[in-house]
Structures are given as C-alpha cells and as structure tokens.
Amino acid sequence: MSSSKPSKPNSKATALPIQHADIEWKNNVPYSKYFDDVYYSTTNGYQESEYNFQQQSSLKSRWQNHASQQTFTIIETGFGSGLNFFATWKNWRNTEKKPKHLYFISTELYPLKLQHIQHAINDWPELTPFLNEFMDQYPPPTQGFHQRQFSADNLTLLLLFGDATERLTEMTHPADTWFLDGFNPKKNPDLWSSALFQQINRLSKADTNLATYTSSIEVQRKLAAINFDVEKRPGYGKKREMLVATRNLKQPPNSNPNTSNANSTNTTSNTSNTNTNTNTNNARPDHTLSQNSPVKGASIPTAQADKKPWFNIQSPVKSTEKSAVIIGAGIAGMCCAASLAQRGWNVTVLEKNNDCAKEGSGNPWGALYTRFNTYPSPVNQFFQSSFNFSVGYMNALHKQAPLENFWNPCGLLQCAFSDKEEEQLRALAKSGFWPKSLLSYKTPTQASAIAGVKIDRPGLWIPSSGLVSPRGLCQFILKQHPNIQLRCNQHVATLTPIKKKQQDYWQLLDSDSKLISESQIVIIANAHAAHELNPTRYLPVSQIRGQLSYFSCTETSKQLKTIVSYEGYILPSDRLTNNGHSHLLGATFHPKDNHLKLRKKDHQQNLLQLSRVSEDLAEQLGKNNASESLAGRVGFRCQSPDYLPMVGPIPVLDQFIADYAGLRVGKLKKDYPPGTYYPGLYCNVAHGSKGLISAPISAEIITSYIENSPQPLPEKLLHSVHPARFIIRKLKRREY
Numbered sequence: 029m030s031s032s033k034p035s036k037p038n039s040k041a042t043a044l045p046i047q048h049a050d051i052e053w054k055n056n057v058p059y060s061k062y063f064d065d066v067y068y069s070t071t072n073g074y075q076e077s078e079y080n081f082q083q084q085s086s087l088k089s090r091w092q093n094h095a096s097q098q099t100f101t102i103i104e105t106g107f108g109s110g111l112n113f114f115a116t117w118k119n120w121r122n123t124e125k126k127p128k129h130l131y132f133i134s135t136e137l138y139p140l141k142l143q144h145i146q147h148a149i150n151d152w153p154e155l156t157p158f159l160n161e162f163m164d165q166y167p168p169p170t171q172g173f174h175q176r177q178f179s180a181d182n183l184t185l186l187l188l189f190g191d192a193t194e195r196l197t198e199m200t201h202p203a204d205t206w207f208l209d210g211f212n213p214k215k216n217p218d219l220w221s222s223a224l225f226q227q228i229n230r231l232s233k234a235d236t237n238l239a240t241y242t243s244s245i246e247v248q249r250k251l252a253a254i255n256f257d258v259e260k261r262p263g264y265g266k267k268r269e270m271l272v273a274t275r276n277l278k279q280p281p282n283s284n285p286n287t288s289n290a291n292s293t294n295t296t297s298n299t300s301n302t303n304t305n306t307n308t309n310n311a312r313p314d315h316t317l318s319q320n321s322p323v324k325g326a327s328i329p330t331a332q333a334d335k336k337p338w339f340n341i342q343s344p345v346k347s348t349e350k351s352a353v354i355i356g357a358g359i360a361g362m363c364c365a366a367s368l369a370q371r372g373w374n375v376t377v378l379e380k381n382n383d384c385a386k387e388g389s390g391n392p393w394g395a396l397y398t399r400f401n402t403y404p405s406p407v408n409q410f411f412q413s414s415f416n417f418s419v420g421y422m423n424a425l426h427k428q429a430p431l432e433n434f435w436n437p438c439g440l441l442q443c444a445f446s447d448k449e450e451e452q453l454r455a456l457a458k459s460g461f462w463p464k465s466l467l468s469y470k471t472p473t474q475a476s477a478i479a480g481v482k483i484d485r486p487g488l489w490i491p492s493s494g495l496v497s498p499r500g501l502c503q504f505i506l507k508q509h510p511n512i513q514l515r516c517n518q519h520v521a522t523l524t525p526i527k528k529k530q531q532d533y534w535q536l537l538d539s540d541s542k543l544i545s546e547s548q549i550v551i552i553a554n555a556h557a558a559h560e561l562n563p564t565r566y567l568p569v570s571q572i573r574g575q576l577s578y579f580s581c582t583e584t585s586k587q588l589k590t591i592v593s594y595e596g597y598i599l600p601s602d603r604l605t606n607n608g609h610s611h612l613l614g615a616t617f618h619p620k621d622n623h624l625k626l627r628k629k630d631h632q633q634n635l636l637q638l639s640r641v642s643e644d645l646a647e648q649l650g651k652n653n654a655s656e657s658l659a660g661r662v663g664f665r666c667q668s669p670d671y672l673p674m675v676g677p678i679p680v681l682d683q684f685i686a687d688y689a690g691l692r693v694g695k696l697k698k699d700y701p702p703g704t705y706y707p708g709l710y711c712n713v714a715h716g717s718k719g720l721i722s723a724p725i726s727a728e729i730i731t732s733y734i735e736n737s738p739q740p741l742p743e744k745l746l747h748s749v750h751p752a753r754f755i756i757r758k759l760k761r762r763e764y
C-alpha cells in the first residue's frame with residue numbers, strides 16, 4: 029500500500045521535478061498512498077463538493093452580491109481530481125447574475141495524471157462537458173504557475189504546481205473565497221501549517237469567506253487567529269462537522285496564527301517542517317518549504333512589495349468606458365487586443381503600415397521554442413513558463429477554429445550542434461528535472477525516425493512545440509473579435525496627457541499634430557519604435573537583423589515532419605510553409621545591422637548551420653538551390669539588454685530618479701515611496717527572438733495590470749520583465 033517517498037521539490041537551483049500523485053482506487057474513489065487518505069467522499073464526491081464548498085460558502089449568492097465586480101477569485105488548496113473546479117465551473121456557467129470573470133486558483137503538490145482525472149470525473153456525466161474542454165489544457169507537471177483560459181465562460185484556471193504555501197507567497201491577488209481541501213490535517217499537517225494561514229491572512233480581503241470539509245480544532249484556532257469568524261456546520265455523508273469562516277476585521281489584524289491563544293498547543297508541524305504527522309504510513313512525502321515565506325500582516329500587499337516599492341503601481345486607472353488603444357499591430361499588440369476584447373473591452377489598434385503583422389511579426393511561420401534547463405534564472409523561468417502558456421493558448425484557440433491556419437503542433441527536435449551542447453542536452457534529460465512528456469533525449473537514429481529525414485546529431489524531442497504563423501494569428505484575432513478595430517496607416521508620433529471630466533486621458537497625435545485617437549488606457553506595442561515616443565524614449569531597446577531563407581524542397585526533404593532546431597532552425601515544407609514548395613530556414617542574428625535587402629552570404633550561413641546537424645539535408649538543399657536566386661525575408665527583432673521583454677506600466681523617469689536617488693549611494697533599504705507611473709499607460713515591447721512564446725502571456729500580464737486581476741506569473745517574474753527595472757539598475761550603478 030505504501031509507496032516510495034519522492035524527493036523534496038523546492039524552488040532552489042537544485043530543484044527536482046514535480047512528482048505525479050501515487051494513487052489506488054477504493055470504491056472507485058482515488059486514494060493517495062502518500063497521504064493515506066481519499067480525495068473525496070466514498071458516498072458521492074460530487075454531492076460532497078456541492079455541499080461543502082459550493083453551498084456552504086454561499087458561492088452563488090456571493091456571486092450575485094458581487095456582480096458589479098470585474099473579477100471574483102476562488103483560491104483552493106489541493107486541486108486533486110479537479111472535482112471542486114468542475115463543480116464550480118458548472119455553477120458559474122448556470123448563474124446569470126455574477127461578476128464578469130471568474131478566477132479559480134488552485135495549488136497542487138502532486139498532480140494526478142490526466143487519465144486518473146478522467147477516470148474520476150467520468151463518474152458524473154453532468155461534468156464531462158467541462159472535463160472535455162479541460163483535457164488538452166492540462167499542463168505538464170512542472171513547478172510554477174500554469175494559467176489556462178476557458179474564454180467562452182469568462183473563466184480562468186490558474187494552477188499553481190508545488191507546495192501550496194510556497195506558491196501562495198508568490199501571489200499578490202486576494203481571494204474572495206477560499207476552499208481548503210488538502211486531506212485530513214492529521215494526515216497532512218505540513219500543508220495546514222501556520223505558514224499557510226499567514227498566506228491566507230495576507231491574501232484575504234475584508235469580506236473574504238472560506239469553506240473547508242475539516243472541523244479540526246487546530247484549523248479553527250488558526251482561522252480565528254487570522255481574524256476569521258468560524259462556524260461549525262453539519263458535515264456531508266459520514267462526516268459529522270465541517271467549517272465555514274468569514275473574515276472579521278473588527279479585531280486588529282494578527283499576522284501570526286500561533287499567538288492568538290497562548291494556552292492552545294500547536295500539534296501540527298510548522299515551517300520548520302519536522303515531520304510531526306500522526307500518519308503511521310511513513311510513505312508520505314516530505315516537502316520542505318523554502319524558508320523565505322514572508323510573515324506579514326494583511327496590510328502588506330505582496331511578498332516583495334516592501335522590498336521593491338518602485339514596482340508598485342499605487343492606483344491603476346479605472347477605465348470608465350472599457351476602451352483601450354494599442355499602438356502597433358504585431359503579435360504583441362494583437363495578443364493584447366485579443367486578451368482585452370475577450371474581457372469585453374473595445375480595442376482600437378493603430379498601425380503605421382497598411383496591414384497588421386508587417387514588421388517583426390511578418391514572417392510566414394516561426395517556431396515555438398525556448399531552451400529548457402535546470403537553472404531557475406528569471407530569463408529561464410520566464411521563457412519556460414511562456415512556452416507552456418503559449419502551447420496551451422495555441423491549442424485552445426485552434427480548437428475554437430480548427431480550419432484556421434496559424435498553428436501546427438508538429439513538435440520540435442532540438443539538435444546538439446556541438447559536442448558541448450550534446451553533453452548539456454544529455455545531462456538535462458538525465459536530470460529528470462523536466463517531465464518526459466515535455467522533453468526526452470533522442471539518439472541520431474531515433475531523431476531521424478521522428479524527423480523523417482537523416483539527422484546526424486542527438487537531441488531533445490519536444491512534442492508539444494509547433495509552428496506558429498504570427499501573421500495568421502494576428503489575422504485570426506481580428507476575425508474572431510468584432511470589438512477590435514484595426515486602423516491602418518496611422519503613425520502615432522506623440523502622446524499627450526490631458527484631463528477630461530477630471531479623468532486622465534491620452535491624446536495620440538500624428539506627425540502633423542493631428543488627433544488620431546484618445547483613450548484612458550494606451551498600450552505601446554511598437555517594438556523598437558518605442559524609443560520614438562516620449563514616455564518610453566529612455567527604454568534600452570535595440571534592433572537585431574535576422575534573415576530567413578526559403579529553400580525549394582527535394583523529394584527527400586519533403587519527408588521532414590517536425591521543426592529541427594540548432595543554432596538556427598528548419599521548418600517542414602508541407603503546405604503550411606510557403607505553399608508547400610519550400611523550407612523556411614532561419615535565422616541570422618546581426619545586431620547593429622540595418623541592411624534591408626537579402627544577402628547571399630546570410631542564405632549560405634543559414635545552410636551552413638543546418639549542415640552541422642544534417643549534412644545530407646543541407647547538401648541536397650544546397651544542390652537544389654542557388655543562393656544567388658534564393659527568396660527569403662529580412663526582419664528586425666527588438667531586444668532588451670537582458671533579453672527579457674518589457675511588459676507593464678511605464679514609469680515617469682524624472683520622478684523615479686528623484687524618489688530613488690538613495691539607491692545611487694547604496695541605500696537599498698530606505699523607506700521609499702511606491703513608483704510613479706503614467707496613468708493608464710503600459711508597454712509591451714522587446715520580445716527579441718521569442719515573441720511567439722512571450723507575446724501571449726505578456727498580453728495576459730498587461731490585462732491583469734489594467735483590470736487589477738490575478739497575474740499569470742509569480743511576482744518575481746513580473747518584476748523581471750517590468751519596464752522600471754532598467755531605471756533601478758542604472759541608479760544602483762550611478763548611471764543616472
């Protein structure tokens with residue numbers, strides 16, 4: 029019955045992968061061998077979920093009472109089979125009077141395998157339509173935030189894989205309602221630790237409520253200590269009692285759940301994580317929390333806010349009209365437009381060219397690609413999260429419109445183009461850090477079988493990757509959303525702040541100072557032209573030239589079935605790329621090079637790069653194509669100095685320099701004020717070589733800033749792409 033203990037996941041550099049749950053079926057109910065407990069009642073899990081969580085938290089009446097809110101947020105501990113999620117989704121769909129958008133945020137340390145979720149939920153046919161929509165959106169078992177959209181229902185699921193307390197420290201958005209469902213506290217005391225209740229305290233509002241199936245005295249005590257009024261109610265089935273609780277902020281906030289009752293003995297474990305559980309099944313996994321969980325009162329908004337006040341925007345502009353203007357109709361601008369339109373905004377996109385996606389996003393096709401590794405630097409974490417997000421995003425969009433030609437999940441082989449690279453890729457696959465479903469190591473013979481052509485080098489097979497047509501995606505977004513208006517041949521030259529009915533607005537003017545548009549909310553998504561506009565003039569963006577080559581195919585090369593990447597990439601020739609007659613080979617990378625025309629030597633370089641992983645293919649394509657007459661495309665990437673995009677509100681440079689002058693003289697811990705930002709102004713630029721993966725998630729980040737809704741990424745990653753980061757770095761280096 030007991031199973032071997034998985035190693036401890038933690039978020040440090042030596043982090044190990046998330047393990048799937050180890051379960052058995054008892055009376056057709058999943059039973060956890062790690063925790064010696066069932067996931068839900070053996071009487072009827074769905075009825076139990078309805079009773080404990082939906083009814084006892086008064087969810088439907090709370091939705092009605094909060095109908096004027098833009099968003100409603102439920103946070104759950106323990107996603108498990110998703111039963112609570114599916115039940116909530118069904119109720120949400122069937123409730124008329126409710127807030128505009130529901131966020132269901134759920135933590136999970138040991139995700140169930142998808143087939144187990146299917147097995148469990150298929151017991152209730154009324155939930156299968158929801159299960160079917162969810163299935164191809166279930167994320168791979170990797171630590172971190174995984175956001176998934178169910179747009180038709182205005183519902184967002186944010187799965188936080190990893191330990192609940194640890195993940196919640198990375199959240200900034202408070203819950204309207206909590207579902208606490210993490211197994212019996214006696215069997216899983218690590219989850220129900222004081223540190224978790226500190227996070228519940230930090231992430232609760234004045235009227236937040238909570239439901240939990242447990243009636244544990246210890247849980248009652250911890251809830252009371254963080255100012256929740258606790259009430260016992262009859263339990264479901266064989267269970268005598270359960271708890272509901274409502275925030276009561278009449279008492280002064282008490283940040284420490286252990287200090288409310290000096291006489292009570294704390295029988296659960298705490299953050300020191302000594303294994304004090306009473307569970308006799310010693311197979312239960314040990315998951316040490318990192319010790320950096322903040323211990324803060326409810327008034328402290330975020331885990332990092334007090335350390336980095338400059339990233340805090342004090343009062344985001346609320347657009348009374350729910351309309352926004354976006355400058356630039358590349359993939360960054362169009363994904364932002366889609367994200368806002370989806371939430372009921374009217375969006376105007378201003379583009380200087382005569383159509384969308386004519387510049388950086390004008391390539392016919394590109395690859396969804398990032399390098400996976402084990403070192404959790406912000407760059408790695410941001411792009412790896414973006415990759416997973418984009419795969420889910422493309423699959424979901426494509427499901428809505430299967431005949432549209434912007435996505436082909438054909439997989440990608442990342443081939444080792446040098447011996448050193450080969451060693452790194454082999455070590456990465458061996459580390460087990462990434463699940464096999466995401467990437468696996470292949471010998472040249474295996475790689476050749478997958479690719480359909482001869483591959484000389486080993487590499488990683490990433491089956492979820494695929495081809496994206498940025499232009500096709502932009503056109504599809506326009507077609508899909510009638511509330512997006514694209515206005516072409518509109519070159520925005522100036523942004524002028526004005527007051528209208530005491531509200532902040534921006535006027536967008538052309539080079540003759542003629543008014544093009546005005547709006548409370550403006551998003552600058554014009555890539556390296558950001559430095560032409562006053563508020564973003566100082567952003568350190570640079571242009572990097574890239575040349576693509578279109579090589580006519582041969583009979584053999586036509587067999588190529590997947591993307592093959594190395595220092596560059598070759599895309600399969602089937603009818604997706606360039607009408608099926610040629611392969612797209614990319615791409616050169618030349619900073620400080622403004623040459624607009626195709627260059628023969630760049631075509632040769634693209635072919636040379638291919639020859640390092642498939643000599644045969646390169647030779648055939650070379651023979652079939654004279655580089656003098658090759659077609660191709662020149663484009664320019666917009667790059668930041670740290671390779672990450674710039675996504676977020678736009679700081680007022682002079683005010684930043686004045687407010688944070690202390691940083692120039694090493695005063696890092698001074699009591700600094702929050703940052704000063706241009707009201708209603710955001711930027712979304714510098715997507716470098718990876719815009720196809722970074723644009724969709726960046727659009728969600730911008731929307732969350734604008735709507736003040738839960739962010740799709742942990743706070744530290746938001747800071748890593750925050751436009752203010754360069755000012756702060758320069759101040760610390762005394763460059764301002």
Ligand SMILES: Cc1cc2nc3c(=O)[nH]c(=O)nc-3n(C[C@H](O)[C@H](O)[C@H](O)COP(=O)(O)OP(=O)(O)OC[C@H]3O[C@@H](n4cnc5c(N)ncnc54)[C@H](O)[C@@H]3O)c2cc1C
Pocket residue numbers: 355356357358359360361378379380381384385386387388389390391393394395396397498518519520521553554555557558573574575576614615616662663664665666712713714715716717718719720721722
């Ligand atoms: C050769 C090459 C190959 C690439 N391959 C890949 C790949 O395989 N995978 C991948 O993920 N990424 C790839 N990229 C990168 C990716 O294409 C970019 O990151 C992405 O297209 C950037 O999108 P964007 O919307 O930020 O910029 P853009 O597409 O350049 O859009 C900016 C828009 O703003 C408009 N504009 C500018 N100023 C104004 C103004 N003042 N008023 C109105 N409009 C304005 C421009 O006309 C333009 O349409 C590649 C890039 C190149 C160049």
Ligand SMILES: C[S@@+](CC[C@H](N)C(=O)[O-])C[C@H]1O[C@@H](n2cnc3c(N)ncnc32)[C@H](O)[C@@H]1O
Pocket residue numbers: 049066067068105106107108109110111112113135136137138139190191192193209210211216218219315
């Ligand atoms: C009772 S089950 C949840 C049932 C679930 N709500 C459902 O609808 O199926 C408890 C879940 O909590 C998860 N869990 C246990 N300890 C955890 C921790 N420290 N952090 C996050 N999740 C945890 C378990 O893996 C399990 O999936």
